[in-house]
Amino acid sequence: MQDLIKKHVLNGEFESLKQLMSESDFMDFEEAYISCAHEVESTMFYTCILDLMKEEETAELHDLAFLLLVYPLSELKGALDSAYYHADASIKLTDGKEVKSLLQMLLLHAVPEQVISDKEAMEVARQILKLDPSNNVARNVLKDTAKRLDNVVVDFDELNHYRNAK
Template sequence: MIKNLDSLILSNNFEDGKRLVESIDFKTFSEEILYNAYNNCSIIYYSFLNYLLIENETSKIHDLAFSLLVNPLSHLEGAYNSALYHALRSVELTNRKDVGSLENLLFLNTIPDKLISDEEAIKICKEILKLDNKNELAKESLNELLQN
């Protein structure tokens, strides 16, 4: 657990929170944010990520915002629609070259609201397979989509 990060975020001290985040590795920060969001079920963590995005927009932070919205905050109205925004920005920022970002888009084809159409999902699967021809998720999804 990162000492004080949660209390800084919960008290809206985003500037000090940002400085703390800059001193640790991103994986540790991501795990901490998701853990705290599951425990507190607060949208404040999403607000903090948006603060970070305003300061320095990166695909990593968009991917983390996506994870936050489709996991601990998925019960909130509009969470998946907001996650779509973050997935699209991440894909754009990585010039459609990051498999993980593309997989996030693909996930949004599997939810009940199907924010990504089957046609678009097929295209995404093919893009993923061009980048990683052994990607099992893309292979399985493509198979399933073509059978329907």
């Protein structure tokens, strides 16, 4: 399947790729697609997904675009900001009821140059826990973010000490 994906994407044969995608298990297709994009590192893989979205915008296609942008295309300027767009679109298309879509946002919080704020990450983690109370990723984000926010709390005694030292 990977050879066909590469051929169709790199030659701009997006209709043929769409046909291949419809005949495959989507998870298998997604894995093969990401593998091809890693191997070739061409923005044509992203262009193809955008072209497919013109016909029918789905959470699955936004999820695939997200994966492209955070893995094989992550070095491109603005890739993570574009990934945020796709994660947000996927959440909207699933009415915030798909844990997979919500977890994408938490990934954008975990990257060194966070794309979402601690506050937004906590809100997303809470939403995940409403859907999946045993989700360890969401639990850890809540715990770690709460700790970090506690460290930001201003120590008024320390501030008064500095004011009195003047």
